[in-house]
Amino acid sequence: MKGVAVENGASEAVGGGSNLSHRIETLLRERILKWSYPPGLHLGEIALCAEFKASRIPVREALRILAEQGLVDKVPNQGCFVKQPDVEETQQLYDMRLALELFVVESLASAGSLSLDWLKEQRVYWEPLLAVKADDTADRDALVDADTLFHFGLAEALGNQPICNALRDINARLRFVRLAAITNAHRIQETAGEHLAVLDALEKRDAEAARRSLRQNINHSRNKVELAIGRALMSVHKKRG
Amino acid sequence: MKGVAVENGASEAVGGGSNLSHRIETLLRERILKWSYPPGLHLGEIALCAEFKASRIPVREALRILAEQGLVDKVPNQGCFVKQPDVEETQQLYDMRLALELFVVESLASAGSLSLDWLKEQRVYWEPLLAVKADDTADRDALVDADTLFHFGLAEALGNQPICNALRDINARLRFVRLAAITNAHRIQETAGEHLAVLDALEKRDAEAARRSLRQNINHSRNKVELAIGRALMSVHKKRG
DNA sequence: GCTCGTGCCATTGTATACAATGATGTTATA
DNA sequence: TATAACATCATTGTATACAATGGCACGAGC
Incomplete structure (x- = not known):
């Protein structure tokens, strides 16, 4: 391990990869996802070079990767800009997720290849959340992570x-939009119920039921997010005006 | 300047994008897909620099993009290698394609949003192929393109x-594997039949039937390709031995 | 004969520099 | 005042150069 002597003013430890490109990429992604860089912000290569005290090469690499992932927009002769939340694109991404996950649960149900340990583990997590109280200030980040783990675990x-x-x-x-997906106790309960329904269906190897429950879950999430984007855009506009 | 005696006679005009990275990327992709670069071939940055008379920067970019697309493998401290056809990965890609396309036809059937013109156009193309003769030396490339257009048109x-x-x-x-997917008259007829079945189901807005026919079509294709990969790998091994 | 250390080399990451392209802003003229 | 030509600047693409890392082979020592 070597001491990382070169760091920017925000000297937070960047867990990222070993090379500078990757560190910059990670930092940029973090700031974009946390709205620390507001949507529409111009990300000039030279400005970023100064900010990270690096040359253009690593900065370019980082921007390229972020552009590929859709977190920044690359306008041909003007540079990069922090991606604006886009309702339509978000809906379409949700649809694609739905497409993939429907196939996943369908296959899992047919094959019955899901480990019982995992099923149990998920049940243990979600069942208590069926009774979450309204004023329960559950850790939202943890919930989002658990939700991710549920869906990703299936895949x-x-x-x-x-x-x-x-x-x-x-x-x-x-992700920078999903933080808003689980907002209140009602939605937490609903999510838990939907997840448990999927688990039940998988255990019974009922592909149709699994598809139905999963579709419900993702569509609910999608609807919440649509509202959240609206709010977020509004807030950005307010800040600008 | 080092006199590296690497002469590629391929001075053909590369239609590709305007910048060098993109041209190199296009050339490399072409050669890989055409098996002109055999699987496992080492693609050293410096060798490619000499070959394309370019500096490392554009070459790196091209290699990176190809690595992202999975056409080359990037081994940490050894360089890039032309991707070996991988039966398992191919199967998984087919599954992913199936996942997405099942959702597509399901949605299309439910929404009924498919243009009648497109439906007719596809019918006109595929119906004659139901009666293709065994010795009909149809243009295989054209068939593959038509197949691509069918599936892509749905999406x-x-x-x-x-x-x-x-x-x-x-x-x-x-793609470099799908060239082997439609091999004989029997498979052409079968494909045409499956495609027409999908079209029928979509016109009747029968989501389940559409899913069924599409699944059949893609799975058949997948099976053919599995065999083709086996043959290809065998041939490569023979050449090496 | 086997194992370990060392030095060389290929790959990789990064920095600096220069050319070209397209956008922007300014000024001069009608 | 409006428009057109021009100057300037930001972005982009590319080249060359240097530092660092890890692998591999060769040779020395046990």
Whole structure:
């Protein structure tokens, strides 16, 4: 381990990879996802070079990757801009997620290849949340992570790498919006119920029921997120005006 | 300047994008897909620099993109290698394609949003192929293109950009293998029949039937490709031995 | 004969520099 | 005042150069 002597003013430890490109990429992604860089912000290569005290090469690499993942927009001769939340695109990403996950649960139900340990583990997590109280200030980040683990765990159980990768990418593009997906106690209960329904169906190897429950879950989430994007855009506009 | 005696006579005009990275990327992809670069071939940055008379920067970019698309493997401290056809990965890509396309036809059938023009156009193309003769030396490339257009047309009709992009990527990764998918008259007839069945189901807005026919079509294709990969690998091994 | 250390080399990451392209802003003229 | 030509700047693509890391082979020592 070597001491990382070169760091920017915000000297938070960047867990990221070993090379500078990756560190910059991680930092940028973090700031974009946390809205620390507001949507529409111009990300000039030279400005970023100054900010990270790096040359253009690593910055370019980072921007390229973020552009591929859809977190920044690359306008041909003007530079990069922090992606604006886009309702239509978000809906479409949700649809793609739905497409992949429907297939996943259908396959899992047919194959019955889901480990019982995992099923139990998920049950243990979600069942208590059926009775969550309104004023329960549950850790939202933890909930979002658990939700991710639930969905991602299904995909992993199928063992299809391309599908897992695609879902990971979709998740990255949706995450800064999904923070708003689980907002209140009602939605937490609802989510828990839907997840448990999926688990039940998988255990019974009922593919149709699994598809139905999963579709319900994702569509509910999608609807919440649509509202959240509206709010977020409004707030951004307010800040600008 | 080092006199590296690498002469590629391929001075053909590369239609590709305007920048060097993109041209190199296109050339490399072409050669990999055409098996002009055999699987496992080491693609050293410096060798490629010499070959394309470019500096490392564009070459790196090209290699990176190809690595992302899965056409080359990037081994941490050894460089890039032309991807070996991988039966398991191919199967998984087919599964992912199936996942996306099942959702596409299901949605299209439910929404009934497929243009009648497109339906007719596809019918006109595939119906004659039901009666193709054994010795009919149809243009295989044209058939593969038509097949691609059929499947891609469905996705486009749904208008979901992320799904279209994903399918395009999958196609790129499968293409050098799919050339072997439609091999004989029997399979051509079968394919035509399956496609027409999908079209019928979509016209009747029967989502289940559409899913069934599409699944059949893709699974048949998948099976053929599995055999083709086996043959290809065998041939490569023979050449090596 | 086997194992371990060392030095060389390929790969990789990064920095700096230069050319070209397209956008923007300014000024001069009608 | 409006428009057109021009100057300037930001972005982008590319080249060359240097540092660092890890692998591999060769040779020395046990």
